[in-house]
Amino acid sequence: MTATVGVIANPVAGKDIRRLVSAASPVSDMAKIGIIRRAVVGAVEGGAQRLLITDDRRALGLRAIDGLSLDAEVAFLDAPPYDSGVNSQNAAAIFRDRGVGAVIVLGGDGTHRDVAKGWRTAPVVAVSTGTNNVFPRQVEATIAGQAAGIVASQQPPIHKVANQAKIIDVELDHGETEQALVDIALVDESFTGSRAVWKGQSLLEMVAAIAERATVGLSSIASRVAPTTRHQPGGVHVTFGEGERFRVPIAPGLFSEVEIASWRRLRANDFVEMSGPGVLSFDGERDLVLASGRSALVTVSHDGLWVIDIEKVMSLECGEAC
Amino acid sequence: MTVTEKEARTLTYGAAFNEGLRQVMEEDPDVFFAGEDVGKAGGVFGSFVGLNDAFGDLRAVDTPISEQAIVGLGIGAAVTGLRPVVDLMFMDFILVAMDQIANQAAKLKYMFGGKATLPLTITTSAGAGLSAAAQHSQSLEAILCHIPGLKVVMPSNPHDAKGLLVACIRDNNPTVYVKNKRLLGLKGDVPEDLYEVPIGVANVIRPGSSVTVVTYGRMVQESAKAADELAGEGVDCEIIDLRTVQPLDIDAVTTSARKTGNIVVVHEAVRFGGLGAEIASQVQEQAFDYLDAPVGRVGAPFTPVPFSPSLEAEYVPNADRIAEGIRETLGM
């Protein structure tokens, strides 16, 4: 089987309103092109024979490989006429169908969420290019790409080189489903608007699958009452209102006061019901209006993306593992 | 306009400019100036020295090297009620900002049906003779005078340097105030009071009967020398210092032409398509019957301004060449 690495690069990651409301730094296209280029070089070095790259109207992928002489076959997926998360989601589903061995995901929490929506258990190398990311870590793309190439070509048992991530499932009352990877919140808004959630006072309730202290964003709120690592099962449900006050880093460089009315730990597959009116935010982005009278059932489980541990993969290369 | 002139002192042309600006700024809090090196550094020719200390960074503004944005800054501030003075270091640089000057500043009022008022003054420095070569020496007033909506002044002495600047700043139109670099050190009597030299009014600086020499800027000084030279030959020159080149005080010119019957236009700018052509044309339209000879023109040749001092001396009109031009017109 041809060792195939997929590359999903979200062109719009890292340019949202948090640039204005906090000291988040934007990620330019040129920076992204450089990251993709280094990841691709790494993937081929790691053994990838074929690269499938998502593309978009801005041709980040095409420009990233421009002038490279790669010892691998390169193909691009078609681009929709405008930027949308559906692009990453569709690409992930196509990658699954075409037997991709590892997916390099360049983006933030939102991009990884889109990937999970298209291929729930995709083996991913998660590279952060987004704003305040909890799910992907900062990692040099060259090595991330190389790790993906090694996994795709040597095909080690996935559980030996990767950790399966948690995933938050949301089932809406009319049967539609949605996913999040880090947190889901109900906010007191009527519009998705500029997407980001950066006002602590607007929070009504949230469920976090990851509530780590050393993070920025909504998950940091849950970490104040019930720290939960990405590897522990279950999650945290928090409701806001009269109660204990905390100042939390709700976005990079921006602390906001929140008042927690109640919280409880969730075991895997416990249900939380969130009721409208409000807007549901997924991994910090308002994405779905929950009208009055409508509700959503939220659960946390541990059967999401396989997040490749680069350190383990590189040890594998050295013959120390497997 | 009432001009109260206290006892005059001697100031340089540059210092007169500086004093005029300072006094208008003291009088009117809406006046500020902005440009390259004009704040802390006091201007490359020292014209703005001391003003940043006196008025601070918000009224004596250092800008980036961005001529379009400098003029745009002035336009936006003027149209919203301030009275800006923006400086373009060399007149050559107006070409970099020409859209903002010609398409915006000059036309906003008209395009907006009269609603906009643009009390904007653009100051700049023209003139050859410093081996500054082709991009730092030009006299480009003809280009500006061709654009309806602009006023253009070119003072020839310290007194007018101050009075015209004050008039420009107080005028409710976009004006271009053109200093001549080689006049900056010229000394002359300058009243201490704040006064205006009216825009659009020429000045007969030397009455005469044989020939009318129409000139402005530094060529006024050279023409005066030529007149001295010619006096010994029995030629009695009347010298008109236009002071303002747009609007043109054509009445002053034709009145004098009717008296002397001969006219020579002198400017430092390239002769072809220069103001001399416009003046010659208007004079023949209005005073043809009074002329004893075709209108003479003395100007720079149709070349860029050269660098080498020897070449530049060939290029820039001077007293000798002006005298020669006058003799030619008079058939001498």
Place this chain on the structure above:
Amino acid sequence: MQLSEDVLLDMHHRMVRIRHFEEAAGRLAEESRLPGFLHLYVGEEAVAAGVCVALNDDDQISSTHRGHGHLVAKGGDFERMMAELMGKATGYCKGKGGSMHICDLDLGMLGANGIVGAGVPIAVGAGFANKYRDDGRVSVVFFGDGASNIGAFHEAANMAAALVLPVVFVCENNEYGEFTPRERTMAITDVVDRAAGYGMPGVIVDGMDVVAVHEAATEAVALARSGQGPSFIEAKTYRFYNHHGVQTLGMKYRSDEELAEWKKRDPIDLFEARLAESGVLTAEDAQAVHERVAGAVEQAIVFAEESPLPKAESLYEDVYSGVTP
């Protein structure tokens, strides 16, 4: 943080006003009842409306050749606008400016502009005046993706940042500079990538979502008003008609499919759907707004057509302030 119903309805009203005015202008142009060039704002309404609702009445905006929408969003009067488009003496500019120079200085609308990018330095100048007077006003400059390639934009953006001026740069990226797609004229896709080069924060918003635009504008205006200098909003948007006119020139430079995709995201349709869902404005009430606005546009057309042409001697007026030399 809920937006008030007043704000929501105001944004809706401004968008509807722009749409009906522009549709009518387009029809008149097709019928050869308007002289000159006509650059219609249809499709981009959410940008002007979302931004202008975030402004105070005495804040300023500068505009582009596609400027009707900005004037309407700032409160422009239909009758005087339509009269100007027809070159009548009763127009905003007494028939001397036309579509490309339409303005209302009393509303802080510093003029549409026939030169791409030329409004940018002017808005920065207005911003300087605001800072100079310390009056708390903010100036907003609207410009297109194409304008971000012209020197005036770069000079003015740098100057605004260097002098810490209360200016908001709003780039309406409609993906085409006249008839040429952006990717043929720029090596970057997001104009906002340029903001960092001037030391400004920059953000991309969905220019078809008026609430998204409004949220970003509110934040950017607050930064400017509080003395924190300029910021940059790139609104991804699309013009539903041609660069010039409705179908004029008949040039084929973009696909029907692309246009259809964007039209699915008509900013007014999207917003009305949400307003209806949230109970702020029913479909019937929205229809009533449309009808009322359409009536006002029709009335403006009648006013404009019945208005006199400028007198010949007015040709010579308004060149200079004061006594004309």
